Amino acid sequence: MTSVLAGRTPSAGQGGKKLPGWARVLLWVAVGFVALAITSYQTGVPQLTGSGTVQAAVRLGIPILLAALGGLWAERAGVINIGLEGMMIMGTWGGAWAGYQWGPLAGLIAAAAFGALGGLLHAIATVSFGVNHIVSGVAINLLGAGAAKYLSTLVFEPISQNPRQSPPVPKFDTYSMQPVSGWLQQLEDLQRVGISDVAGVLGGLVSGVSPLTMLAYLLVPVSYLVLWRSPFGLRLRSCGENPVAAASLGVNVYRYKYVAVIISGALAGIGGAALILNPGQAGYLEGQTNNRGYIGLAAMIFGNWRPGGLLGGAALFGYSDGLQLRSGETSVHALFYGATLLLVVVAALQLWRRRFTAAGISLLAAAVMYSVYWFTDQLPEELTAYTPHLVTLVVLGVAAQQLRPPEANGLQYRRGMD
Template structure:
């Protein structure tokens, strides 16, 4: 056998420039490292509430609407459609979920909330896929239309209902909550001991088994469900191909329009489910403006997660945790997070030095010193900073993760049927 034949049969060498994917083991490792750092901060600062059962339970409830919006964004963008309209679809979910929920029960409200969000997704799909309008323009239009439409509907529905007004709905019957009595109480006792890492782990697990809504369980299952559908089925492969190279997908017989429509309608339905969760589970009532920009934060969580379900869930959990700290401990908890930020910046500086990026390392080190001095010289932070903490976290996370992002290649790109023929 000739040398050329042997060399031809050798597998091509793999390039080492690819980035490591955010797989489940890596996500669990990141969570474990983050928990250890937070435990260290808790011990040093004395802010024992940052990993309490109540904080974790509240963080989960706050993270679910963000995660559902992020999951909706992932479906749309994996098919090549940018969905800035997630906020508007969440608004539709809150209104329709509350409207049906107070009349016919919470689960009917959940179903109708999903339909309301899906209708917003359908409108976005018609505008972007069929008429090829700029995706950002369409998404902003959906947000504005949803806000005005729900305000108009409230004037002659909730305003006429007992216990309602033009800005809020009557109270909705709650969905069943699960608490494991023996396990929940035991974990609360263990968390109260204040042991390093062990008590923090008990607080985290206790928060996951205390007053857990059945709808929260459904929402959590949607994360692995989305991963399985999009990455382990032929349907998911075709859908993702529409976001990577729709022309090539069409040349192989994929109906690109159909898959884009399905993806965007599902995206709207998931955002609507997030809105229904806000109205039915989080507050038990519809209130005008209650989404509070969570659709945009969900989009940020999806980008942070690199358009992957696991990473998106991690980002949603981070934003929910920050919001929970603000609501439960206010200034004390957010002040403790300054120490965590200083430690993370020191680690970032060390990483940049390892990569021989001295300028970036110097900037990270300088900021770390400034944050640590701020923490050391103060006992609290201004109330304005406490209120802004979740949004500051969003900006910081996006800024730090921007270099590793890899969006679908045809995301937001115009496409016309017949280009692949």
């Protein structure tokens, strides 16, 4: 029973020494960084590791990270939350409305409240009335978009003269770690192999950081500590693994599911607020979430329903989005060279493990990537605009074989079930 409540199942045949999960992640991060550094100098595109690109990646990755955290809370309690997009939309409108009236802090609180309202509606439908989770999520997405459109026409049009956008909304201030950011900028400007790449990445992480960005990153370890290191989190995750067993031990399954989905909506709403309260966006604009709720859900799945993993997924998707916005077709085209290097490393690893079929597939994919890079000068603008979505599909396809969702995720629960 302990393993069920902890959300883990004993693995068979665990023999030999393996690297811890965090060590494998850090190793692949290092491999990816080296591939990017080599690519930036071989292709003459320093923007791949530039501080400007990293800043854009952080800004664009925060909404995805918060949506992914929202999905994590709901699905660890056994409720599939495909309505993250609608909750984000409600958060953007609420944040713009309150932010315009009373400032960015009020906008942040209102965004969380509007997102939590969407989460409450999803919980009522799925937990209390047993509505299919996917159907309810789609309904929340449609409701969020429709409600935001109606409220924008009602409230913002008389002020902005445009029913699709709000007037300018005050932003959070940004901060840089001085004098460290200045030193890193000098090292980046030297354009030395390796050194400038490290300086560019670190400089982007410590420059132009807003309080909302700090809050988003703080919520990652907080979510881990609450969900995996507290009695509350143990009970919540037990509802997503085996709610019948949890109920037999005195856990109020309904209450924990409600709490989890409401928190999920609040986090998605804060993700929506990040689109309007961080610098770079004038205010609310219809359609500005641009499917980031779905990408956040993909980041959560890529992260295998773990806070650290979804942080990596959000960083990957935010980077692909920031790269195409900062540098356009040239940088995205150069990524095919970097992908070739990574696939060669994967092939070598598979050969070392004597998985010859997987190694052959990796080498074939590397050849395709390099052919695209060699025989083209740049990619069509229509294709690069969808870079984050394409990365989402590819990453999920690669990671799909090693996923382990909560056992009772998406299943209906009724008190007294055997």
